[in-house]
Amino acid sequence: MEEIKKCIRQAKTILKQDVGVMDTSGQIIAATNAELEGTTDSTARAVMMSDDLFSGTAEKTYMKVAVGEQIRYILFIEGDEPQERAYLGLLAEWIKTAIKDRGTDAEKELFTKNVLLENELQGEIPIKAREFKINCNAARLVMVVRTAREEGAEALEILLNFYADSEAACVLAMDEATAIVVLDAEEAKGSEEERNAFIEQNSSSILDCLNNEAVTAYIGVGSFVPLFQYISKSYRDAMLALRVGKIFEKNCYISRYDKLGLGRLIYQLPATLCQMFIDEVFPNEAYKTLDEDTIVTIESFFANNLNGSETSRELYVHRNTLVYRLDKVKKNTGLDLRSFDDAVLFKMASMVRTYLEYLETSKDNMIR
């Protein structure tokens, strides 16, 4: 429908008369006179019953438009001169082309989705890509944009507008909360710096663009792939980055597959192994004996590279209070965080614990 409206909007800039399109029941879909849109033209019935392609009244000329074998639309224009018939003929061809293009776009979108989801045979991808005029030889990068379900439609509209008319990007809706952006990354094929700049520029633009319209979004950035046919790998990586980011980097809106750190390792571990590790480091659920103040203290102590003076200054607590809290951690868990080895063990165990918690609650996740 949008493509028909677009044709009529463009026709308005060329033709002096009012023109419009109605469906076979006479309901006007699009018209240069916007007030007519949504109203019904009673002449439609007579036009449909006529055997002629063109019909006319004293004020208007009508033309039936077939898509495939079936009459789908009736065009109308003010006036009943021969030139008005010519205008309608041209407009009809214009609309048919637009509808055909739209069909091709939808097929292209479906094809890209199938490639992302590995529903296409690898060997056939370049052949089909050529049919859709997709440059198969350019490097690609996939970004997954996740929003709350109720904001998904708006986010998609924003992204489609942001990348509209862009040959270098393709925006697809995967589900009501997830949009995919497949970027042509040929310009970032060179150095590491170029790739980083490309990711930084695109991901932060998407995020700011959505935030600007009051939409909260999380972005997973996949890996660069050299050819279009490998975008499924980049998509998988982006999804993984989003999941791992959600677990270990909760205060981060952009998660990159190439910057997952320890989270990448822990995410691959089987749950039973993780549980065994936790039972070993925190026997008898020792971690649960630590109160919120102590946990905040530990995080700050780690963030300050185990520096007690900096930590107490940052937390506005006396150094003795910090020592007391660290002693309490040692008493409850057996780990002295002032020792590097114990600190590393604690840090890893708390990340593993976070991962196990995620596994338990993942079914309830509505966002990301």
Add this chain to the structure above:
Amino acid sequence: MASLSFQHVYKKYDGGVVAVSDFNLEVADKEFVILVGPSGCGKSTTLRMLAGLEDISEGEIYIEDRLINDVLPKDRDIAMVFQNYALYPHMTVRDNMAFALKLRKMPKDEINRRVMEAAKILEIEHLLERKPKALSGGQRQRVALGRAIVRDPKVFLMDEPLSNLDAKLRVQMRVEITKLHHRLKTTFIYVTHDQTEAMTMGTRIVVMKDGFIQQVDSPTELYDNPINTFVAGFIGMPPMNFINATINVDGSDVYVTFENVTVKLPERYAVEEVMERDGQEVIFGVRPEAITDEATFVTDHPETAFAADVDVVEMLGAETYLYVTVNGSLPLTCRVDPTTSQSSVGQVVDLAIDTNRIHIFDKDTEQSIIS
């Protein structure tokens, strides 16, 4: 137009990371408040909580008298401007500015009216039919501001909006945004890590570090009376000189001693908070402009004078920076008057401190000893 109230606001993430702690702030209607601090201090998180892009872990935020903790971002009546202009590349300036309103199904006439009004305010009427790629950085930034203005929000939120501009354009846009605030008469909350932006634009500045508010004050108060060494060092360029010194009390006179230099403090320092620290170490803070090489001042103030080796002289036109070393080990920065300064590199120069503009901080807590 709206007042804002942050009441004991926290942002905590699972696992103990606290991004914002006990944030309390009252913002009056039409105020221009700047949140400033180093990277990771929680300023953007605070702004995002206000915008609704980040959940509030604890506490309450009010816009006027309306509690907005659970209000959807788009219903908060705010508009944001980010570092990235995030303009739609294929749309004209006019369409870019109208886009948010179209999304909200606003009538066309109203959209046109608002776009024209915003374009007039920003003086970009002649750019309305251009596309973003045909605009300069400054013009793009204006369009981004225009997109915010057309929403007619109660509060404008800006997150480092000038970071993408070059230094010259940044100065220009700083003035533009300040003018815009006067013209729109709306509440502005502005986040930056740049203390110059903070000092030049805000009616009040909130200095943050590690998620905590350090000090909330007017630019002048922050500069003249910093509450601790962090604020003292963060505000002002070049930064304040911090000197490890010892307090010495002799009768009713108070002195600070560092590197064999003894400086007599003015009478206002002869108070209990200072006198009781006789023999104790403190941090002596001196702004660069409080150290001078002006001959008359040095002669008239022998009680604060000392000699130093000049390492570097930076001529900036309206002012000159001297980088000197006292006693071969204590580096200091001085801002001197180029019309009177005769100092040159390699020279031993006589300097004196204007003790009316000094600061003394506790060595352990780093808090100012007298306010």
